[in-house]
Amino acid sequence: MFKRLFTAALLLGVAGTAPPVLAQQLTCATRDSVAERLSDKYKEHVVAGGLQNSDRLVEVWASPETGTFTIIMTTAEGLSCIVASGTNYHHSKLAPETPDSKS
Known part of the structure; x- marks a missing residue:
């Protein structure tokens, strides 16, 4: 019994420390190429x-028409990588600033 519990805990621990699958499937290309594909194929x-920092730009691309969205990160060298994508995009307005919410 102890061996089975130990083996299960070991396997779960190894699986928990493995790199995420998304990082292994990061899709990168020139920004022009990524922008053209997002515009043409997904509207x-x-x-x-x-700006994430001085050399990385993060952008959210979306289409109310198709309901898709894509988040890309672009380096100063012009290489863009797709960080996330999905469906059922909706637009939310930012909450208006009230006098009590200023810090």
Whole structure:
């Protein structure tokens, strides 16, 4: 009994420390190529974005028409990688700032 529990715990521990599958399947190409594909195939366009740090831009591409969205990260060298993608995109307005919420 102890051997079975130990083996199960060992297997679960190894599985828990393995790198995520997403990191192994990261899709990267030039920004122009990624943008063209997102625009042509999925009808997506940039809906939000910002700098992660001084050399990385993060953008959210989405299509209200198809309901798809894609999050890409672009390096200063122009290499874009798809970080996440999905369906059922919806747009949320930012909550208005109230005098009490200022810090």
